[in-house]
Amino acid sequence: MRRYDVDSIRIIALILLIFYHISISFQTWALEISFIKNKDSLELLWLFMMLINIWRIPILFIVSGMGVYFAMERRNWKELLDDRTLRIITPLIFGSIFIFPICPIIFNLYYKKPIFYFPFPGHLWFLINIYFYVLIFLPVFNYLKNNPNNLVSNFLIFITKFPLGIIFILGLPMVIGTILINPKDFPAFAFTTHGFIIGFICFFNGFLLISIKKYFWDSITKIRFQTLFIAITLYIIRLTNLINIESQNEPLISSILIINILTAFEATNWILSILGFSAIYLNKPSKLLTYLSSSVYTVYIVHMPIQFLFSTLIFPLNINTSLKLILLLLATYSMSFLIFEIIKNIKYLRVLFGMKNKTLK
Numbered sequence: 001m002r003r004y005d006v007d008s009i010r011i012i013a014l015i016l017l018i019f020y021h022i023s024i025s026f027q028t029w030a031l032e033i034s035f036i037k038n039k040d041s042l043e044l045l046w047l048f049m050m051l052i053n054i055w056r057i058p059i060l061f062i063v064s065g066m067g068v069y070f071a072m073e074r075r076n077w078k079e080l081l082d083d084r085t086l087r088i089i090t091p092l093i094f095g096s097i098f099i100f101p102i103c104p105i106i107f108n109l110y111y112k113k114p115i116f117y118f119p120f121p122g123h124l125w126f127l128i129n130i131y132f133y134v135l136i137f138l139p140v141f142n143y144l145k146n147n148p149n150n151l152v153s154n155f156l157i158f159i160t161k162f163p164l165g166i167i168f169i170l171g172l173p174m175v176i177g178t179i180l181i182n183p184k185d186f187p188a189f190a191f192t193t194h195g196f197i198i199g200f201i202c203f204f205n206g207f208l209l210i211s212i213k214k215y216f217w218d219s220i221t222k223i224r225f226q227t228l229f230i231a232i233t234l235y236i237i238r239l240t241n242l243i244n245i246e247s248q249n250e251p252l253i254s255s256i257l258i259i260n261i262l263t264a265f266e267a268t269n270w271i272l273s274i275l276g277f278s279a280i281y282l283n284k285p286s287k288l289l290t291y292l293s294s295s296v297y298t299v300y301i302v303h304m305p306i307q308f309l310f311s312t313l314i315f316p317l318n319i320n321t322s323l324k325l326i327l328l329l330l331a332t333y334s335m336s337f338l339i340f341e342i343i344k345n346i347k348y349l350r351v352l353f354g355m356k357n358k359t360l361k
Helices: 003-023 045-052 056-074 078-100 102-110 123-144 151-159 165-181 193-211 214-222 224-246 257-281 288-314 323-342 348-352
Strands: none
Touching: 003 056, 003 214, 003 288, 003 323, 045 123, 045 224, 045 323, 056 078, 056 123, 056 193, 056 214, 056 257, 078 123, 078 224, 078 257, 078 288, 078 348, 102 288, 123 224, 123 288, 151 214, 165 193, 165 214, 165 257, 214 224, 288 323, 288 348, 323 348
16 A cells, blocks of 8 residues: 655655755855856755755655555556656656756856757656666565565564664665765765665665565654654764864864765664654645645656756846745746646656656546
8 A cells, every 4th residue: 555655755855856956056066067056155055955965865765665665566567667667767768868958058058158969867867776776676576575474574574673673774784885885975876886876775675664564664653753863963963074174173083984884874864764754744645745746756857957947047136145046946846837737738748757647637
């Protein structure tokens, strides 16, 4: 049975990703990654972005793995693969050819640089990872589905009997994967080996953890406050360490490896805490949830060129920087949802933007 809290987390994660992308344009280094930059920055905004940027992508992979479990409850492996190919690969190819390439064109027009066209997935990069994970894990998932009383599930059920056992299940692989790669920048998940490994771990764990059902949900709801406390504590340490480094003071932690290990463990606790609180407060149906669940994927696909276009219109205005942020947020979200409303009624466009075939009411 589908859980409403899992749908809610997917929606929140994608909505936050759009906010995250818009926030980049108000940072001093935006041009370094080819984002249109506002003249004045809002560096304090990045304190919040730092809080979410270590778990925003991993939690998407977690709920993607959970989604595969739900799908396999009503589909065989071939039907699942056909569905994921249609809803992942089709939007990925279309978006790589017709959606994201608009962004560098707008960027170069704004900065009066030579215009070029180059197919690239851009903000849709994680779809490549998800599809690979489906291909890699489908035989394993099919075996676990057909053999519910398997050794792995029994081990997970045993571990969840311990108060903090669930942290070990997700946290240990996250830490080990981070140690193996030791990335220069932990939140740099896009097109990196580090991002692929973390996604690999989270996707697999998403399927495994939700497969033990009540044992998993009972465990994360019981420790939601503990995991939140650990996450906040580690965030404060990470933030203090970064402030000391930027202020050229003695850092609390100088080793990149130690920082990465703590960050991986922090991300683990944010994810488990969010899942725990969501299980209590968000596992209920609503008309808004139904609408957003159907629209958010398409909204995310189309938002990037819309963000770039409105950046070129809003940033030259002689108004307060915070007001520019608000205007860009409103314009990007509003236009993205408006485009969804148009696309959903055009039969042959729906599949290109990851929508199901049935018409949204």
